[in-house]
Amino acid sequence: MSNELSKRIANLSPEKRAELLRKVAAQKAATGSAAQGLIPVQDRSRPLPLSFAQQRLWFIDQLQPGSPLYNVPMAVRLEGALDVDLLERALREVVRRHEVLRTTFREDASGPVQVVSPEPVLTLERRDLTGSSPEEAWRLAREAAAQPFHLAKGPLLRALLLKSAPGEHLLVVVVHHIVSDGWSMTLLVREVALLYGAFARGQPVPLPPLGVQYADFGVWQREWLQGPRLEKQLDYWKQQLAGVPSALELPTDFPRPAIRDGRGARHDVLLPRELTDALKALAQQEGASLYMALLTGWQLLMARYSGQEDVTVGSPMAGRTRGEV
Structure with a gap:
């Protein structure tokens, strides 16, 4: 990069620089996808292998069954008139749309595999807390966030709607990290809002069908990242992390336990x-x-x-x- 170009980038406002970075990242992603080839759609009549990230989380769950450490909770405050049935319908449509949200995980002779349920299984739990203290809703939200999942039985997404007063609700959605992450949760909220709005207006699903699901990516990843390509990646990270404490x-203030148990605190x-x-x-x-x-x-x-x-x-x-x- 020339000095002149570096200066021009440095003089950009934070907003324009962020937009430039987004465009560069999108271009890189598009180029990388083209170089790596298309992700083929897999046959759903057979169990499919896990992605590398999913296998890591599955292994951790085998070591610590019933642990809520990898729960991904989200709470959204809803204000105004709310059609609860339409909200449940929107949530169920998101689960139908994204196979990974209706996937469970079991082990067979080949190792851990994922099994996609043909139909979405989701019931929006509803609690009326009218007259209760404001802290009660957050207590129940934290309780829902700490409830463990069973990866083999599922479902791995739960939804709870807490009504604190007329026109005031708290929507709590909790998923296991093996089927979602923080980025996906943002997309989930966006899709629920779009679907709820469409259903409220009597319109059909406004979102186009997905051509590729996460299970397809998992198979592609394992086929693409193997052999010399995998060894090169492993060697690179071994070198980068060599000697890291x-x-x-x-x-x-207190002695550390011999085995980490995940207990801790968060300070904002x-x-x-x-x-x-x-x-x-x-x-x-x-x-x-x-x-x-x-x-x-x-x-x-x-x-x-x-x-x-x-x-x-x-x-x-x-x-x-x-x-x-």
Whole structure:
């Protein structure tokens, strides 16, 4: 990249730079998909193998059956008049549309496989909390989020509607991570809203049918990523992660358990607008994103607390390399 082009990109507003990055990413994804070939539709009359990500989650579930650590919960506040039956119909249509949401997982002679149910199985649980305290709805939401799934029995998506007052509802949707992720949950909400609006107007399903399902991607991934191509990827990441400490040795108030049990806490921090604007300006000055600036600050802080130079940080990512999924 020339210095002139670098300067022009650095002088873009955060919004224009983000739009440029989105276009570049979309172009890369399209090019990559073309180079990797089309994803063929698989025969549904036989059990299909899991994707690599699904197999990892299935294995973890075998080690820790009944654990809610990989539940993906989402709560959406709904205000105004609500047709609950239409909402349930919209949710059921999303489950019908996306096979992975009506998939269960079992083991046969070849290993773990996924089995797609021909019909969506979803019942919107309804609770009327009118007259209860506002905290009661969130208590029930947290309770629903912590309820474990059974991967072999399913269903792996649950929906709960909590009515706190006339015209005030809280929709809680919980899925297991083996069938969804944060990116997919955003799409789920968008599709439910589109479907509910269409059904309320007496219109048919406004969404085009999906040509490729996640099970098709799982088979394609296993066929494409094998042999020398897989070995090259493994060698690269082994080199990148060589010598990385297994844990960050932070000073703790209590001794760490010998085996991690997943218990912990979450703390949300709200940065003042002035500080946020200053961080954005710093990131733009350095030709970086706000995420990169925040990650750098976080790693410096962890290095100072731990006394370690190598700090490993996990960060959620969409992981979408194919436009079809």
